[in-house]
Amino acid sequence: MTADQSYPPILDDLPAPEDRLGFQPYVLALSDILLAPDTHTPLTLGLFGRWGSGKTSLMLQLQRTVEAGGKPGQASRYRTVWFNAWKYNQEDALWRALLLVLLDDLEHLLKEDPPAKPKKGEPAPRPTAEELLDLLREALYHETAWSEQGERSINWTQALTAGAGIGLNLALSLLGPGLAAAGVAADTLQEARKELGKGAPVSQVGKLAEAFRREEIVHYQAQLRSLEQFQQNFALLVKMLLWPDAKTPRRLVVFVDDLDRCLPEKAIEVLEALKLFLDVAGCIFVLALDSEAIENAVRRRYQGEVKAREYLEKIVQVPFVLPPIEAGPMRAYVQSLAPALPDPRCAEVFAVGLGANPRQVKRILNIFLLLSRLVERRPELKGAIQPVRLAKIVAIQHAYRELYDLVKLTPGYLSDLDAHFRENKRGGRLGEEGATRPALPEALAS
Structure with missing residues (x-):
């Protein structure tokens, strides 16, 4: 790819409302619970995953499915509210911001569909x-x-x-x-x-x-x-x-996002507000959070007086730990993000060499695209660095820091590793294709 050719665009950091990561089975299973008429409320469902694992994308897809849960031609029985806790993190009382957002939405519902007036008399x-x-x-x-x-x-x-x-x-x-x-x-x-x-x-x-x-x-x-x-x-x-009447009960489904990005004491305030104020029939709460971060916040808040895991278990009745994304869906995800990479093998490097973190993959793809532009604009480097080799170096730099330090000291070491793992790949000794963790051998054999 030359300097006057177009590059794939730099990627944004926004969650994806459409399914690019194979989340549909999770969305369908979770929505079955939320939409089932016999699901007892109040209910709190937790979507647990590390930073960048796709929690917000999954929750957006789940919200869209819930909103479409009504019968064709009828108003949906499910009222959804989205609360981005990080957006209100600077508020003196984050729990109050949550309650006010709920009240604002209930006011809109009141105007759109007011309760029936009492009969005469x-x-x-x-x-x-x-x-x-x-x-x-x-x-x-x-x-x-x-x-x-x-x-x-x-x-x-x-x-x-x-x-x-x-x-x-x-x-x-x-x-x-x-x-x-x-x-x-x-x-x-x-x-x-x-x-x-x-x-x-x-x-x-x-x-x-x-x-x-x-x-x-x-x-x-x-x-x-x-x-x-x-x-x-x-x-x-x-x-x-x-x-409004016994025949058409509705539900309020509240999606709470980015709670684990807030200050620990504020995150705990919101969780406690759910139990203190909002434990009400007809309400369902869906929380996207890093359970480890919340448990650490509980330990700091209560100084060992409360067992952190038990604390979260008392609030979340249905926990769902987001499974790691397999190499196949991750490869398709990388190709959908940057379909015009300078070498198709680059997608394989990023898909199997960085692990199952979509946001991290986006970030490292952006670094690769920036460095590719720099290489093309430096005459002494143009043509000297193969795109797939650059992709491997970027992946190693961010996923294998000790190896990267070694490669900096001994540049020929990367070529030796390439040759070694390519030979193992030909001999079928690299492990299964469905690996879900960072797989350095497969990345270098690309």
């Missing part, structure tokens, strides 16, 4: 679906107000002189839930005396600290009542919108 339901939406949103903002206000600085002189009610509210916001009572009192006294100087007696500050603690207890009790009320209101809203 029947009382209207109270609260209505609109009122429930307002109550749920108000509860979410109220619950996070404490932590958000707690970051503000407090003018202690103003707090003490402006009246007990205002002082208590500001102080409670500063302290926030979770502080030990003794620690609260000590910190309060120290900060108050620093700011007030001689302007307020110690006894007055001490009484204020005691009031803070009493008010904190009241706040904890209010939080518990609010949590229970939120669960009840959400369940009632879902029932109103998903079960």
Whole structure:
């Protein structure tokens, strides 16, 4: 391929909504569970796989299949919501972002297909679906107000002189839930005396600290009542919108993606919100995550008090570990990504030499395409480096770092390996074609 010839385009990093990796059997099996009328809800299904293994692509294909689950000519019984956790990672409360996305979608459903009006003479339901939406949103903002206000600085002189009610509210916001009572009192006294100087007696500050603690207890009790009320209101809203009548029950299927890319504590918040707030009949959650990353987050969060694997098992009822992609589908995938490679053997190198990680294959293909352009534009290298040899070097550099370091020191070593593995291939001693792990011998024999 010369400098004036066209190269395959650089590849994007987006998931594929169409099946290029042989995922269709998984999609059909998983959708059978989600679409089966006798599947009990609430239900959480986990799609487990490492970074770049194709979880998002699988979930996109599963969402499309679920959305098409209705009978021809009828509205689908399955309402799907997509929540990209990484998109909201900068939010103070990631769990709240999830709940608000759900409420927004339920509001759209309410406008598109409102519950039937009561028959003449029947009382209207109270609260209505609109009122429930307002109550749920108000509860979410109220619950996070404490932590958000707690970051503000407090003018202690103003707090003490402006009246007990205002002082208590500001102080409670500063302290926030979770502080030990003794620690609260000590910190309060120290900060108050620093700011007030001689302007307020110690006894007055001490009484204020005691009031803070009493008010904190009241706040904890209010939080518990609010949590229970939120669960009840959400369940009632879902029932109103998903079960307009007994003959046409619907389901809300929520797809949560990129949870393992978020900060560990935020990922745990979302998982706990699923159990605390959303454990409601009619709801199905599909989580795409790296189980190892989540288990590590649980260990850091609870410092050994909770067994990480058991924690995840209590949340996910149907775990599905994404199987490795076999060499055949991976070869077809590489060819579909870059059908105009300068040498058809390059596809074989990338398919069998890099393992079963589609995103990693894309990334390394881009590196190869960039280096191919550089070779063509350097006169002293043009024609000196065969494309398939360059593909092997790029694959070794990223999948076999120790071997790459050796090849840099002894360039002829790669040619010796080529000859050795080609001879083994002719003798049928390279192993089975269906290998799913990085297969250096097969890559070098290409």
